[in-house]
Amino acid sequence: MTRTQVVMLLMSVCQLSIMHGQECPSRQELQNSLRQVHKLLSAHETSYVQSLRTLRKKINLLQTSTARQPAKPTNVTCPKLEAPANGKKMGKVLLPGHEVHFLCDPGYELVGSETRQCKESLTWTGQQPVCKDINECAPSPCVNGGTCENEVNVFVCICAKGWGGATCQTPVPTFFITITNTSAATAAGVAGSAGSAGSAGASVSPPATSSPLVRPSHCTQTQGTTHCTCEAGYTISGRDTSVCTDIDECELFHMGQSGRLCVHTCVNTPGGYRCTCPAGYNLTRDGRNCKDVDECANRQHNCTKDQLCINTYGGFQCVKVECPRIRNATYVKTSPLRCERNPCPVDNRACSQAPNSMSYHYLSVVSNLSAPRVMFRVSAMRMMGDTLRFSLLGGSRARRHFTVQRSDRQTGQLMLVSSVQGPATLEAEVEMSELEKRVLLGRYITKVTIFVSPYEF
Numbered sequence: 001m002t003r004t005q006v007v008m009l010l011m012s013v014c015q016l017s018i019m020h021g022q023e024c025p026s027r028q029e030l031q032n033s034l035r036q037v038h039k040l041l042s043a044h045e046t047s048y049v050q051s052l053r054t055l056r057k058k059i060n061l062l063q064t065s066t067a068r069q070p071a072k073p074t075n076v077t078c079p080k081l082e083a084p085a086n087g088k089k090m091g092k093v094l095l096p097g098h099e100v101h102f103l104c105d106p107g108y109e110l111v112g113s114e115t116r117q118c119k120e121s122l123t124w125t126g127q128q129p130v131c132k133d134i135n136e137c138a139p140s141p142c143v144n145g146g147t148c149e150n151e152v153n154v155f156v157c158i159c160a161k162g163w164g165g166a167t168c169q170t171p172v173p174t175f176f177i178t179i180t181n182t183s184a185a186t187a188a189g190v191a192g193s194a195g196s197a198g199s200a201g202a203s204v205s206p207p208a209t210s211s212p213l214v215r216p217s218h219c220t221q222t223q224g225t226t227h228c229t230c231e232a233g234y235t236i237s238g239r240d241t242s243v244c245t246d247i248d249e250c251e252l253f254h255m256g257q258s259g260r261l262c263v264h265t266c267v268n269t270p271g272g273y274r275c276t277c278p279a280g281y282n283l284t285r286d287g288r289n290c291k292d293v294d295e296c297a298n299r300q301h302n303c304t305k306d307q308l309c310i311n312t313y314g315g316f317q318c319v320k321v322e323c324p325r326i327r328n329a330t331y332v333k334t335s336p337l338r339c340e341r342n343p344c345p346v347d348n349r350a351c352s353q354a355p356n357s358m359s360y361h362y363l364s365v366v367s368n369l370s371a372p373r374v375m376f377r378v379s380a381m382r383m384m385g386d387t388l389r390f391s392l393l394g395g396s397r398a399r400r401h402f403t404v405q406r407s408d409r410q411t412g413q414l415m416l417v418s419s420v421q422g423p424a425t426l427e428a429e430v431e432m433s434e435l436e437k438r439v440l441l442g443r444y445i446t447k448v449t450i451f452v453s454p455y456e457f
């Protein structure tokens with residue numbers, strides 16, 4: 001009981017007396033009252049001290065018990081996981097119950113767990129995966145004695161002599177020609193050309209070996225039969241067996257079973273042929289196909305610092321991403337390929353109806369792609385409203401090549417509807433709008449630019 005409470009008590013004693021028509025209590029009575037108050041205070045004091053003691057005891061007990069317990073681990077997450085070499089890891093949260101997914105780059109296959117979950121015991125389920133190069137040679141695609149070489153995402157057949165084509169399926173003549181029962185004169189002539197030009201039967205003129213496209217044949221005679229052979233890449237044409245002429249492989253095998261001999265240009269050479277590629281391509285190891293040079297990765301481009309280098313088939317493009325300039329709204333670049341609208345002033349309807357974001361995507365394709373095909377997908381990460389709408393902007397020009405379809409509730413896809421002959425640059429804008437009870441919540445635009453190569457490779 002505080003001093004104020006004591007004074008209040010005395011005052012109330014005095015007031016009570018006045019109310020009952022009595023005078024304030026006498027000195028004796030007051031002293032009695034004060035004694036009572038003292039007693040009351042002492043009782044309170046004892047009980048207060050007692051409860052303090054109990055509290056202290058409890059705190060001491062708690063302190064001892066916590067000291068005995070082992071220290072709680074400070075990290076309540078699973079250990080960090082690394083992405084496999086030649087692959088990706090998706091998912092960053094390392095808390096119990098969360099999952100991490102793994103993906104391999106094209107040409108690699110995942111061995112191990114595709115998904116791992118963080119357990120309550122703070123360990124991961126499954127095994128750390130690895131991305132193994134898919135052995136394209138495993139099904140033994142090269143036939144007729146060809147050797148297969150496994151490369152990332154592709155195999156190359158090194159064919160045995162006499163065979164060609166992507167899987168060595170096409171016979172290339174070895175030009176072993178057997179001539180039987182030929183006339184003696186011709187046989188003598190052949191023999192003469194091979195060695196003694198002055199022999200009696202040299203009625204056939206020696207071959208014009210001045211041209212590298214013409215070579216003498218090699219003939220042997222056994223029991224009246226003459227066998228004439230040519231070097232690889234040459235053949236006996238016509239009746240003159242003493243002369244071998246170069247085979248024009250470019251003409252002969254222009255269109256084989258396995259497609260064109262050369263994907264681009266074929267150059268006939270004495271005894272062989274070679275394929276050439278246009279600028280911006282390198283000849284592949286099989287000597288027939290052309291592979292695009294990635295100028296952006298090889299730093300062979302001349303794009304400035306504020307430009308992005310986009311590799312294309314047969315070249316590259318320098319692009320500059322600039323945020324839209326729209327009246328009533330301003331944009332800020334939030335990543336190299338994305339602009340977002342700054343917050344709008346209150347009640348500025350024109351601003352709030354302007355696109356919330358503008359994303360830019362660049363694709364490189366070869367000429368004459370088959371259509372229809374999906375070129376790009378736009379998906380809503382999370383939905384705030386009850387409806388999503390996808391549409392194609394850009395008028396009839398865009399509609400000539402593209403259409404926009406919905407592939408699921410939250411995804412729209414840009415489809416190429418007609419094949420495009422390159423070189424060409426196509427542009428399309430896909431708008432995704434989000435609505436709640438038919439009221440527009442936001443508009444998100446993805447601008448897709450497609451660079452079509454002049455070639456089909």
Ligand SMILES: [Ca+2]
Nearest residue numbers: 247269271272
């Ligand atoms: Ca040739």
Ligand SMILES: [Ca+2]
Nearest residue numbers: 293312314315
């Ligand atoms: Ca290129």
